[in-house]
Amino acid sequence: MDIRITNAVTRSSAGKTTEIGIANGKIARIGTSVGGAATTIDAGGNLVTESFVNGHLHLDKVYTLEMVGQDALGSYHGESMGGAMTAIEQASRVKEKYDESWIIENVRRAANLSVKYGNLHIRAFADVDTKAKLEGAKALIKAREEFKDKLDIQVVAFPQDGVVRDPGAFEYVEEALKMGADVVGGIPWIEFTEEDCRSHVDQMLDLAVKYEKPVSMLVDDAGDANFRTTEYLAIQAIKRGLIGKVTAQHARAMALYPEPTYRKLEALLLKAGMGLVSDPQTGPLHARVRDLYAAGVPVALGQDDIADAYYPFGRNNMLEVGFLAVHLLWMTTFDDMEKIYDMLTTNAARALGVDNFGLQEGMDANLVVLTQPSVWKALWEHEAPSHVMYKGKVVTAGA
Numbered sequence: 472m473d474i475r476i477t478n479a480v481t482r483s484s485a486g487k488t489t490e491i492g493i494a495n496g497k498i499a500r501i502g503t504s505v506g507g508a509a510t511t512i513d514a515g516g517n518l519v520t521e522s523f524v525n526g527h528l529h530l531d532k533v534y535t536l537e538m539v540g541q542d543a544l545g546s547y548h549g550e551s552m553g554g555a556m557t558a559i560e561q562a563s564r565v566k567e568k569y570d571e572s573w574i575i576e577n578v579r580r581a582a583n584l585s586v587k588y589g590n591l592h593i594r595a596f597a598d599v600d601t602k603a604k605l606e607g608a609k610a611l612i613k614a615r616e617e618f619k620d621k622l623d624i625q626v627v628a629f630p631q632d633g634v635v636r637d638p639g640a641f642e643y644v645e646e647a648l649k650m651g652a653d654v655v656g657g658i659p660w661i662e663f664t665e666e667d668c669r670s671h672v673d674q675m676l677d678l679a680v681k682y683e684k685p686v687s688m689l690v691d692d693a694g695d696a697n698f699r700t701t702e703y704l705a706i707q708a709i710k711r712g713l714i715g716k717v718t719a720q721h722a723r724a725m726a727l728y729p730e731p732t733y734r735k736l737e738a739l740l741l742k743a744g745m746g747l748v749s750d751p752q753t754g755p756l757h758a759r760v761r762d763l764y765a766a767g768v769p770v771a772l773g774q775d776d777i778a779d780a781y782y783p784f785g786r787n788n789m790l791e792v793g794f795l796a797v798h799l800l801w802m803t804t805f806d807d808m809e810k811i812y813d814m815l816t817t818n819a820a821r822a823l824g825v826d827n828f829g830l831q832e833g834m835d836a837n838l839v840v841l842t843q844p845s846v847w848k849a850l851w852e853h854e855a856p857s858h859v860m861y862k863g864k865v866v867t868a869g870a
C-alpha cells in the first residue's frame with residue numbers, strides 16, 4: 472500500500488473503526504488490517520468519507536462583489552426573486568472590465584480554498600458572451616491545468632446574458648469549446664419569449680451533440696410559476712438521447728408549481744437521468760430538494776457564488792454549504808443530515824457524471840479525513856479536513 476488510514480470511522484461502519492488502504496491512486500482495501508504502507512495516517516476515530524463535489528460555482532466571478540457593487544444583491548433576493556433578470560443585467564457590468572490577468576488571481580484563491588476544504592470536483596461556470604468574450608473561460612482553463620494534480624475543475628462555457636438576446640454569444644460558446652471547455656452551458660429562462668427560450672436550449676444541445684460534451688444549464692432561476700425551461704430541457708435531452716448527460720442548476724421556480732406540474736417534471740427528470748443542483752443559500756426560493764431526492768433524482772448542492780454580485784459570502788467549503796442547507800431546507804434530523812451529506816458527495820458525483828467515485832474498493836482515492844466522528848458533528852463544526860486526498864495523493868495536510 473502507498474497509504475494506510477487507521478482508526479477511521481466511515482458512514483457505514485456503525486461507529487466502529489476500520490482501515491483504508493490506498494495503492495496506485497485507488498482505494499485498494501477497506502477492512503480491519505489492510506497491511507503495511509509507506510505512509511500511515513491516523514484518523515483518530517474521526518469520519519473518513521469521499522471528498523466533496525461542488526455542483527455549481529461561478530468561478531470566473533469570485534471576489535468581484537466590491538468591483539460590481541451591491542445593487543444586484545438587492546434585485547436578486549428581493550420580491551421573492553421577481554427581479555432576478557434585472558440582477559443579471561446589473562451584474563453584467565463587471566464584464567466590461569473582464570481580463571484574464573486579474574480573474575486568474577481570484578480563481579487561484581478560490582481553488583486553494585477548495586483544496587483546503589476537500590472540495591475536489593467543481594462544475595465551474597465561466598461567462599462566455601459578447602461582453603466577457605473568452606477572458607473568463609481562458610482563466611478557468613488555465614487554472615484547471617495548474618491545479619490538475621489537486622482537483623478537478625470542469626469548465627462550463629456559459630452564455631450568461633442569453634443566446635438569442637446576445638447575438639454573437641453562440642459563436643463565443645463554440646469558440647470556448649474548441650479552446651477546451653468541458654461542458655456546454657445555458658440559461659434559457661432569461662430569453663424574452665417562450666420561442667426564444669426553446670431556441671436557446673436547442674442551440675446549446677446541438678453544440679453538446681456536435682462536440683460530445685455534457686450540459687449544465689441554469690434553468691428557471693426566478694420567482695415565476697410559469698417558467699418551464701427545466702421541463703423543456705429534459706424533454707429535449709430525452710429526444711436527443713442525452714440521457715445522464717445533462718444537469719440542471721437552480722430550477723427555483725418549481726417551488727411555485729402546482730402539484731401536477733411538479734410531478735410531471737419529476738418524472739421527466741428521472742427519464743432523462745438528469746441531475747439537479749440546488750443552492751438554497753443564494754436565493755429565497757429553491758428547488759424541491761427533499762422530494763427530488765426521495766424520488767431518486769441525483770440531487771447535488773453547490774456553492775454557486777463566492778463574494779460576487781449575487782451572494783456576499785462563500786469559502787468553497789461544502790460542509791458550510793451543507794450546514795446552511797440543513798437550516799434552509801429544514802432537514803435537521805440525523806437521517807436528513809445523511810441525505811444532505813449524500814448531496815455533497817455521492818449523489819453530487821452522480822449528478823455531474825463523475826466516474827469511479829465512492830468509498831469502495833477499486834474506486835479513485837478521493838477522500839477527506841474529517842476532524843469529527845459523525846456526519847452530524849462534521850456539519851455542525853464545518854471545519855477543514857485534517858487530510859485531503861486526490862487520486863491517492865495527499866494534497867493538503869492540516870488546515
Ligand SMILES: [Zn+2]
Nearest residue numbers: 527529689775
Ligand atoms: Zn448560479
